[in-house]
Amino acid sequence: MSVSDSVETPVTSAPAAPKAAPTEAELDQALSIRVKNVKVDYRTIVNPRANTLRHTLTNLGRKTNDRKVRYIHAVRGVSFDVTHGQVLGIIGANGAGKSTMMRAMAGILPPSEGEVVVNGRISVLLALGVGFNGQLSGRDNVVLGSMAAGLTRKQVYERFDQIVEWAELEDVIDLPMKAYSSGMYGRLAFAVSTHLDPDVLLVDEALSTGDAHFRRKSYDKMQELVSQARTIVIVSHGIAAIREMCDDCIWMDKGQIVRRGKPDEVADEYLEFQGVPPTKKSNASDETAEDDDDLSMIDDSLNSGDF
DSSP states (O other), X not given: OOHHHHSOOOOOOOOXXXXXXXXXXXXXXXXXXXXXXXXXXXXXXXXXXXXXXXXXXXXXXXXXXXXXXXXXXXXXXXXXXXXXXXXXXXXXXXXXXXXXXXXXXXXXXXXXXXXXXXXXXXXXXXXXXXXXXXXXXXXXXXXXXXXXXXXXXHHHHHHHHHHHHHHTOTTTTTSBGXXXXXXXXXXXXXXXXHXXXXXXXXXXXXXXXXXXXXXXXXXHHHHHHHHTTOEEEEEOSOHHHHHHHOSEEEEEETTEEEEEEOHHHHHHHHHHHHTOOOOOOOOGGGSOOOOOXXXXXXXXXXXXXXX
């Protein structure tokens, strides 16, 4: 036998096929939120008189150019993804399009162009008191708000005591909400939203009310949701809250994304852009806020005969 016959020919395996990139449908299912080239436009009348009944009647049959339509581009082609368990903060000046973007994600405001994909149950906490009826008691508002969010009556009653206890409103839960202070409104709204077992929690400026105790409880509750792989999006002017609560941040200006990155870095650039001198970073719970004297307000209302 020759030497060449005794040498084994090495076996070469075929190179592994490159892994195919995920399709759009797969990404839609894998991510918690997908915002794809979203545009939101508002149509408004430039001359307010041109939209009145008197102006319409007096100019009936006449050709007039008073009725001029203007389009406000609130959100201009915004795209971003949010993964499961992520806490995203959105900051920006007034009129930057933050709240409009939040309402588009919540399904309240349909985008003019583009698409928003959200996987799971959404719980929305918008501006103070939105969704509450001041003529009804806190108890009735909790029941109606929870059922409107998709819970059954049985599920509402199972969680009712937890909601009231978290909000610390046991003594006033049966009083009309028109007598509640802003801090009490905020606590009850936050308690309802976070006890619905949401997969996605959208918070718009709701953390700006309340004292340091409420902010600390809110932060702890959000951390609990994050530990359960829930997704949270916060729109706020409170930079300290964004720094402490979020692990990702978007800065919007004039309807567009200016910067996305770590909250500390984005917040510093935003404050520098606004001309605000750098301040010492503090915890959200350490921000000073006027404490509402809740029970005193209730007593004053009872004595004055408001209800």
